[in-house]
Amino acid sequence: MNITELTTPLKEEVTSKLKAGDLVEITGTIYSARDAAHKRFVESLQKGEKLPFDIKGQVIYYVGPCPAKPGQIIGSAGPTTSGRMDKYTPQLLECGLKAMIGKGQRNQKVIDSIVANKGVYFSAVGGAAALIAKRIKKSEIIAYDDLGAEGVRKMEVEKLPLIVAVDSNGNDFYKQGKNNYLLK
């Protein structure tokens, strides 16, 4: 199985070449945000305010990590169910967000928006939170500290292992993978 190495921020030339089912490893800066943070992003945009970081070309990881033990960079940090962010994602893609990392299926509106904005949706292995934490080399809360585990973190990752779940042409590996298996 070939693995494509990617570095953030992501450019359209790169994301548009990825195909559903490809294995990738991401290195660079990514930002964490889940339910409550997304709600605040969209509220900020409605009020004409800026987001807590420049979202152009960036990658958001849907994660609410465990607290770090003394001496640890971060606690266990696996992906949360992406579908809960579906309501907010198209608006963020339109603002320049290039990729999301989570787990589970996305709805058609999100898939359409991924195609329109030449973005990509990656899946991390759900539950593999201890393994993923080892690939996070730096982590600091940059916004919404009051949300606890749901605060926005700027993280530096090294070779974070992912699968392309929805590519920029709208191919959905949650459908394809299962169908390919059943056709065997």
Add this chain to the structure above:
Amino acid sequence: MREVHVSDITREIKEMVISCNYVLADDIKDGLATGVESEDDKLAKSLLSQIIENSEIAAREQMPICQDTGMAVIFVELGRKVAIVGGGLEEAINEGVRQGYKEGYLRKSVVQDPLNRENTKDNTPAILHVELTEGEQVKLTVAPKGFGSENMSTLKMLKPADGKEGVIDFVLDSVEKAGGNPCPPIVVGIGLGGTMEKAALLAKKAAVRPINQPSVNQFYQQLEEELLTKINELGIGPQGFGGKTTAIGVNIEYYPTHIAGLPVAVNINCHATRHATKTI
């Protein structure tokens, strides 16, 4: 009467919420190992191996298997000949949860109110189910439940005429709709009978039972096996990307019900189905 002090209950709960978040139970480990051997799809095999590797890292480094360290579900079987001394049972359990989630660096995922959503910051309150039993022992079972899978759980009030086929169809439909969301391979707990709330409780009990302990009733044991086979024929596979290992266990608990009803509850659990039991 045998006296059990609340501090013993608090200590056991604290230790169990930490240990079962760090170390996967043996029945689940065995189920995953069997899955990785039987899987012939390359990606499915690799995903299962990552899941196993993750549990090994978690145990070795004493860190949570999954960042969603769950809402603490606690079953208590309280002997009639036991007197709880030094305080109340419920508070003793919540104190164990409070201490365990803090000292174990587990994620605090509980909000005070479902609509206003302010985090309680100590993962309390627990979901507590108490049953009175004979004897003079206190049996405590801890099952921290993550909501990636809990959110995919279902309940339906079937008609008696729907029978076994209706149950099978509803379970398969629930698993199919859940797809990759609950982090397959999953463990499926099924509650049949009783009333609406009894079926849901039975499903949770079924989910907590080790997957290597089939139903003692032969009919339901066969239904468990049949459902496991049919679920794994859906092709969902590890993480929902295709494969034969969609579930590693199906457990059924049942109870008498009304002539007019057939309640079915399906409690879906992820591959990190966590459970621990201790008797004081």
